[in-house]
Amino acid sequence: MIIVRSPLRISIGGGGTDLKSYYSQEGGFLVAAAIDKYVYISLSKRFTKGLLLKYSKIENCQTIDEIEHPIFREVLKALNPSDLSLEIDSMADIPGGTGLGSSGSFTTALIKAVSSFDYKVLRPNEVAELACHIEIDRLGEPIGKQDQYIASYGGVTSFTFNKDGSVLAKPLEIERQTIYDMEDNLLLFFTGFSRSASAILKDQNVKSQSNDREMIDNLNYVKQLGFRSQQLLESGKLSEFGELMHEHWEHKKRRSGGMSNPKIDEWYKLAMNNGAIGGKLVGAGGGGFLMFMAKDRNQLRNAMNGAGLEEVRFKFDFEGTKIMMSS
Numbered sequence: 001m002i003i004v005r006s007p008l009r010i011s012i013g014g015g016g017t018d019l020k021s022y023y024s025q026e027g028g029f030l031v032a033a034a035i036d037k038y039v040y041i042s043l044s045k046r047f048t049k050g051l052l053l054k055y056s057k058i059e060n061c062q063t064i065d066e067i068e069h070p071i072f073r074e075v076l077k078a079l080n081p082s083d084l085s086l087e088i089d090s091m092a093d094i095p096g097g098t099g100l101g102s103s104g105s106f107t108t109a110l111i112k113a114v115s116s117f118d119y120k121v122l123r124p125n126e127v128a129e130l131a132c133h134i135e136i137d138r139l140g141e142p143i144g145k146q147d148q149y150i151a152s153y154g155g156v157t158s159f160t161f162n163k164d165g166s167v168l169a170k171p172l173e174i175e176r177q178t179i180y181d182m183e184d185n186l187l188l189f190f191t192g193f194s195r196s197a198s199a200i201l202k203d204q205n206v207k208s209q210s211n212d213r214e215m216i217d218n219l220n221y222v223k224q225l226g227f228r229s230q231q232l233l234e235s236g237k238l239s240e241f242g243e244l245m246h247e248h249w250e251h252k253k254r255r256s257g258g259m260s261n262p263k264i265d266e267w268y269k270l271a272m273n274n275g276a277i278g279g280k281l282v283g284a285g286g287g288g289f290l291m292f293m294a295k296d297r298n299q300l301r302n303a304m305n306g307a308g309l310e311e312v313r314f315k316f317d318f319e320g321t322k323i324m325m326s327s
Helices: 020-028 070-079 102-117 123-139 145-153 176-183 199-210 211-235 238-253 262-272 297-306
Strands: 002-013 028-045 051-054 056-059 086-092 155-161 165-170 185-192 276-281 287-295 308-314 323-327
Touching: 002 102, 002 145, 002 211, 002 238, 020 028, 020 211, 028 070, 028 102, 028 211, 070 123, 086 102, 102 123, 102 145, 102 323, 123 145, 123 165, 145 155, 145 165, 155 211, 176 185, 176 238, 185 297, 211 238, 211 308, 238 276, 238 287, 262 276, 262 287, 262 297, 287 297, 297 308
Parallel strands: 051 086
Antiparallel strands: 002 028, 002 323, 028 086, 028 155, 051 056, 155 165, 185 287, 185 308, 276 287
16 A cells, blocks of 8 residues: 655745746746645555546546546556556545645645556656646646645745746745744635636636736736745745735736635735734635734634634645655
């Protein structure tokens, strides 16, 4: 049996510049952080022929082409395991559609598990690159590369997306005390809204591909916010980073009408009046998790809990996609 876990993520700054429609023209840059909430894949040999796949559904297939789940199907096609008598189970700490990059984490975990079954060792960049190829190129999802890369690498990491499609990963040089302060004062609250990242990002993709000047200018500005986020975190200036989050959110909302809604705006205002320095929706927008930098975390928790939002506490993950057990 092989058990693999892959971390979910929070986007720190520069999100949206990792889509090919943008970085192929301008080059992208962002900072993301892996957190200790995971997608798990377990893989074991069966004594009967065929593939037994367990996720929100159960599939029992004799061939790869029969598989309904697109990522299961394309990962198995790409890696072509030597034995198709397999049971593969998927579990997650937090459900999909909540803005924490679960699809990328699922894909990287599955790639790591299936490749390990045939004793293939893939480096983090190889896992991330294959995951992006499957989700973006094979399946045609209008998404970026952030989720697959931060899940593979872990940590609080910057990613440079070059025009030729290559990616440079570099861990931020953050003091240990700053990491602790971030874990204490970055708070995540679930809005109760789930959404499809693909639907929200499609609009950005179309506008970037058509060289819409307003969209390109917005993303150029967001990329600079990514660089500023890195500078502030490496300098330990968390209050200023919180203010930058607010600036980031205001610009992010301008990219698409589906980025926010009146209820999310109401909760955001409540947080800003009760101990938050700044915040934003994590991920593509439209739902999922609100993240805030707090100056008074107890006041903020009380206000958001009083409004019915559940907090998810987290620490950072510095291991990335990894094998937990192999026997």
